[in-house]
Amino acid sequence: MHSYTGDWEFFVGGGVAGFDCDDDGRTDLFMAGGAGAARLYRNVSAVGGALRFAVVDDAATTLRDVTGAYPLDIDGDGHLDLAVLRVGENVLLRGRGGCRFERANEAWHFPGGSAWSTAFTARWDPGQDWPTVIVGNYVDRSQPGAPFGTCHDNVLLRPGGPRQFAPPLALRPGQCALSALFSDWNRDGTPDLRLSNDRQYNDGGEEQLWRIPASGPAVAYGRADGWQRLRIWGMGIASRDIDDDGYPEYLLTSMADNKLRVLAHGPDRPSYADAAYARGVTAHRPYAGGDTRPSTAWHAEFADVNNDGYADLFIAKGNVEAMAEFAQRDPNNLLLGSAGGGFIEAGEAAGIVSFARARGAVIADLNLDGRLDIVVVNRGANVEVWRNRGRLAEGDDVGSGNWLQLQLRQSGGNRHAVGAWIEARIGARTLHREVTVGGGHAGGQAGWIHVGLGEARQARLRVQWPGGAWSRPVTLRANHFVYLHRDEGTARLWLPPGG
Secondary structure (H helix, E strand, C coil): CCCEECCHHHCCCCCEEEECCCCCCCCEEEECCEEEECEEEEECCCCCCCCCEEEECCCCCCCEEEEEEEEECCCCCCCCEEEEEEECCCEEEEEEECCEEEECCCCCCCCCCCCEEEEEEEECCCCCCCCEEEEEECECCCCCCCCCCCECCEEEECECCCCCECCCEEECCCCCEEEEEEECCCCCCCCEEEEEEEHHHCCCCCCEEEECCCCCCCEECCHHHCCCCCCCECCCEEEECCCCCCCCEEEECCECCCEEEEECCCCCCCCEEECHHHHCCCCCCCCCCCCCCCCEEEEEEEECCCCCCCCEEEEEECCCCCCCCCCCCCCCEEEEECCCCCEEECHHHHCCCCCCEEEEEEEECCCCCCCCEEEEEEECEEEEEECCCCECCCCCECCCCEEEEEEEECCCCCCCCCCCEEEEEECCEEEEEECCEECECCECECCCEEEEEECCCEEEEEEECCCCCECCCEEEECCEEEEEECCCCEEEEECCCCC
16 A cells, blocks of 8 residues: 655655666656655566565665655666655665665765755756756745745756766745656757746746756746647646657646647747647546536656557646645546547546546556556556556557667766657557656656557667667567667567566
8 A cells, every 4th residue: 555645845746756776677766755754666577467566674675755756777887876856855875675665865966955845857067967956845944924926046056076076056936846857859969958837836837848958057938939838737747759850848737727738830949839728638627426517637658558669658646635626526538549640538448537636647558468558647546557467448450550669878977868869660650768867746757768669560769869869770570578788789678587
């Protein structure tokens, strides 16, 4: 049993990190607990079988006041670490292998601070073996009049000396960030920082896009650059190229409706239009349960849950606490993408309707059968895990498509090639995937990158590695796990345990 609990500081957050902490290929889970204890769960599911998890009893990971966490290999030692966000001091946990962790704040010169942290993202700059990190903060509880009008500054951390961070820099104005994502929106080779902010606590707040150079001051994009004002109750960011044009679209969760941001005039300017209504992803009211009041959305994630080659969209839903003007019975959305570019609600048919107050989520292949499963952390209710059986409730076979799952590797500090782009040629289509750390709501994942292939029996892949160099194309057969190694120029099959 695990739930996310606590007073008003924990109305937001509730994230989950999905990553492999014991190198067995399975996705393990670290779940925020709020006022209760966070927990690390080792995935002990049988390949292709029922989903099972065992609690890891470790004081390093059993932290309280945790809002969320993100996995990444900060020190490049091959073991994934955890950036743990808290109401109070944030903590970097260094992975030691075997699902063991140790506190690394002091060794890595990481200032945990005392803010209310709710967002995180990271990238590696050229020539650096150490990441540049953004910590997004919410309300400044120390200010008179909190919570209203008291958004806290965000924090920028660049590489310092060997294996450590430089002193922190304030990124202001803070607008109560609930999600952050470094993403190369225009494919110029330098990811910019997108912040999704909660207008609830700052009348002048809006969504933000920042240039973060390797050195020197950060600069916010403004009206002269093409960036237009957008004010929402910003809670989560999901990114994916869903129209096969090579540039990512961004789903921004909010209260009442969600925004799907698409480039309006090409990659020369960050000018975005909204396509949520046209594509059917506003998800602004519950589709089941009889409550017709507006929805409240948190974590969002694009993922091909039916392996048809088209990105689907999962949105975690739940009332902030007891806001009477918003739905109390607010089921999560599972929106299936189609060849025509639209999305259709399938939550009821898939059997995932729940009226718990959802927060964070992970979409991952938990039992290594090629189908993506769903994990949701709920506020004040037990976590929910749904195994993907490949069929909707009424019996339609929607999960029998082919798939590939990939992991990238390179030498140096950025072992997992964060910032790379994967291109998969499937028939006449080319799918594009950006490797990022951040986004979601208070949690994310690292590990297998799942690509649905539909009826295709193979895909031709190439990778644009960080720095811009392209790999040689390689043709891979469907329904395999594959490691792509930059330095070796090889693609190696990986077999699940017992495979």
